[in-house]
Amino acid sequence: MGMTLAEKILSARAKAPCRAGDIVIMPVDLVFAQDTTGPLTVRQFEALGLGKLASPSRTVLFLDHAAPAPSKELANDHRLLREFARRTGAILSEVGEGICHQRVVEDYASPGEVIVGADSHTVTAGGLGAFATGMGSSDIAVAMALGRTWLRVPEGFLVNLKGTFRKGVLAKDLVLHIISRIGADGATYQSLEFMGQGLKGLSMADRFAVANMAVEAGAKVGLFPSDETTHSYLRARGREKDFHPLSPDADAHYVNSLEVDLSQLEPMVARPHRVDNAVPVEEVKGTPIHQVFIGTCTNGRLEDLEIAARLLAGKKARSRLIVAPASRGIFLEAMKRGYLQALAEAGAMLVAPGCGPCLGVHMGVLGDGENCLSTANRNFQGRMGNPHAFIYLASPATAAATAIKGEITDPREFL
Amino acid sequence: MGKALRVGDDISTDHIIPGRFAHLRSNLPELAKHALEDTYPSFAQKVSPGDFLVAGKNFGLGSSREHAAIVLKLAGIKAVLSKSCARIFFRNAINVGLPVLITNTDAIDEGDELEVDWAAGLVKDLTKGIELGFGRIPTVMLKILEEGGLVPFIQKYSNLELPGG
Numbered sequence: 001m002g003m004t005l006a007e008k009i010l011s012a013r014a015k016a017p018c019r020a021g022d023i024v025i026m027p028v029d030l031v032f033a034q035d036t037t038g039p040l041t042v043r044q045f046e047a048l049g050l051g052k053l054a055s056p057s058r059t060v061l062f063l064d065h066a067a068p069a070p071s072k073e074l075a076n077d078h079r080l081l082r083e084f085a086r087r088t089g090a091i092l093s094e095v096g097e098g099i100c101h102q103r104v105v106e107d108y109a110s111p112g113e114v115i116v117g118a119d120s121h122t123v124t125a126g127g128l129g130a131f132a133t134g135m136g137s138s139d140i141a142v143a144m145a146l147g148r149t150w151l152r153v154p155e156g157f158l159v160n161l162k163g164t165f166r167k168g169v170l171a172k173d174l175v176l177h178i179i180s181r182i183g184a185d186g187a188t189y190q191s192l193e194f195m196g197q198g199l200k201g202l203s204m205a206d207r208f209a210v211a212n213m214a215v216e217a218g219a220k221v222g223l224f225p226s227d228e229t230t231h232s233y234l235r236a237r238g239r240e241k242d243f244h245p246l247s248p249d250a251d252a253h254y255v256n257s258l259e260v261d262l263s264q265l266e267p268m269v270a271r272p273h274r275v276d277n278a279v280p281v282e283e284v285k286g287t288p289i290h291q292v293f294i295g296t297c298t299n300g301r302l303e304d305l306e307i308a309a310r311l312l313a314g315k316k317a318r319s320r321l322i323v324a325p326a327s328r329g330i331f332l333e334a335m336k337r338g339y340l341q342a343l344a345e346a347g348a349m350l351v352a353p354g355c356g357p358c359l360g361v362h363m364g365v366l367g368d369g370e371n372c373l374s375t376a377n378r379n380f381q382g383r384m385g386n387p388h389a390f391i392y393l394a395s396p397a398t399a400a401a402t403a404i405k406g407e408i409t410d411p412r413e414f415l
Numbered sequence: 416m417g418k419a420l421r422v423g424d425d426i427s428t429d430h431i432i433p434g435r436f437a438h439l440r441s442n443l444p445e446l447a448k449h450a451l452e453d454t455y456p457s458f459a460q461k462v463s464p465g466d467f468l469v470a471g472k473n474f475g476l477g478s479s480r481e482h483a484a485i486v487l488k489l490a491g492i493k494a495v496l497s498k499s500c501a502r503i504f505f506r507n508a509i510n511v512g513l514p515v516l517i518t519n520t521d522a523i524d525e526g527d528e529l530e531v532d533w534a535a536g537l538v539k540d541l542t543k544g545i546e547l548g549f550g551r552i553p554t555v556m557l558k559i560l561e562e563g564g565l566v567p568f569i570q571k572y573s574n575l576e577l578p579g580g
Binding site: 023025036037039040044047048049050065066070071073074076077080117118119120122134135136137138139141142145146148149150152184185188189215218220274359360361365378380381382383385386387 | 425427429430433434435437438439440441442453454472473476477478479480481482484499501502503506507510511553554555564565566569570573574575576
């Protein structure tokens with residue numbers, strides 16, 4: 001019987017057949033932590049007493065979640081990570097360089113690799129065919145020290161895509177649609193694998209946005225095949241040698257499957273306080289929105305800023321509007337292309353490349369009773385720093401249209 | 416023996432320990448004072464060492480922050496009982512020596528006196544006079560749990576290979 005993408009990647013790396021349900025010890029090709037999970041990772045690493053990193057050039061510490069530091073405690077956590085990197089030879093990604101998951105797909109991850117990160121959205125790199133998954137600080141400390149991790153080979157859940165998006169419908173709408181259908185535990189510990197003729201129309205930015213939210217359905221990984229789109233992306237980044245094609249076997253066994261016709265999708269909005277509480281924009285149209293946030297590892301990419309800039313150009317945002325490009329590279333390119341100019345003229349506050357207000361640390365904490373529409377991946381109660389606020393999740397197009405009118409708005413009104 | 420502290424379905428790691436306390440993550444005893452405060456405001460006052468946190472389905476969904484498992488343990492929680500559990504949290508909990516027992520928690524109410532028979536794989540609700548079987552913890556995780564967590568496990572064995580194969 002054939003293999004799923006997850007089984008194929010793990011079998012190739014383990015140099016032995018890996019089947020769903022097997023417990024395996026895997027070599028790790030890249031291991032990383034960020035500034036809110038890294039300090040505990042460093043402490044656990046020290047406690048292991050094994051001394052050195054297994055592979056300093058493939059160990060990265062990202063300062064992105066509270067960057068620049070909003071408090072003395074977090075500034076000292078940054079110092080701890082800088083000192084650890086200096087001492088061990090690990091790579092340090094400084095404040096302002098961008099979100100770990102975006103930096104990983106830009107410069108580090110390749111198809112077929114096994115990647116572990118101390119952040120649940122590590123699954124993002126599945127967009128280019130890497131078996132990338134989030135773990136806690138202890139597991140990451142062990143992976144840093146041993147260059148290996150243990151895992152249970154996940155069962156496959158096939159999402160078969162057909163058709164193409166209609167105007168105003170984006171990858172975020174697709175993933176919100178999927179999660180609303182299967183639920184926040186609909187793919188618990190499974191490998192969510194995206195296949196079908198509909199893939200042809202999905203850019204790498206689209207694939208990263210979808211893979212990023214695989215964990216919001218409980219998945220271990222969200223995997224796309226590595227194809228010509230992946231090839232072009234790596235070539236454009238000067239990493240052509242990192243490309244190799246990957247796809248599941250035609251007779252792979254999946255324990256579950258779902259068909260999605262992209263041409264039937266509507267712009268979607270996830271209502272408070274659950275990611276799987278998503279409905280077509282029509283059902284929540286007119287809800288007043290005090291703050292709009294465009295950014296994060298889900299939707300802070302160049303394509304996201306482009307569509308937001310296109311909608312907002314020449315207009316004035318009625319909602320407070322915060323924009324955080326996902327990396328410095330994206331910030332610079334968006335500046336060169338005039339997107340940031342258009343956004344700033346529309347009233348946007350441009351903040352440092354990084355996680356911005358997504359996790360409730362700083363740069364846009366909400367007031368009691370306020371509504372925020374965000375392009376992020378989570379709307380749990382308290383997520384953005386205030387348990388008495390309400391978070392709606394949507395695409396960057398819906399976010400831009402909403403900012404213009406100050407209430408939840410169908411982006412097709414402006415396209 | 417300990418008492419049941421009840422929460423509902425889909426308690427995320429943001430509910431367990433919100434991101435707004437990120438500045439306390441290098442001060443775990445202080446961080447633990449804020450465990451569950453948005454969803455169960457009296458938790459810190461009510462919890463005593465040896466108590467059980469009893470949840471519905473999909474407990475611990477969301478972020479990979481191991482701090483979520485640590486603060487529950489530091490608060491005195493002996494084990495989490497839930498109908499199902501998000502897998503990053505499940506693994507983190509075992510890694511810090513906090514057992515998560517998967518069982519049908521519907522019959523357990525706030526304040527019930529609970530006891531776990533580890534060998535028999537049973538949760539006993541002494542208040543209700545009922546016994547509930549819990550799912551087997553995978554062998555590799557049981558070994559880690561027996562050593563008190565992943566760090567002590569590696570301190571002892573220096574690698575991930577299971578003792579005896």
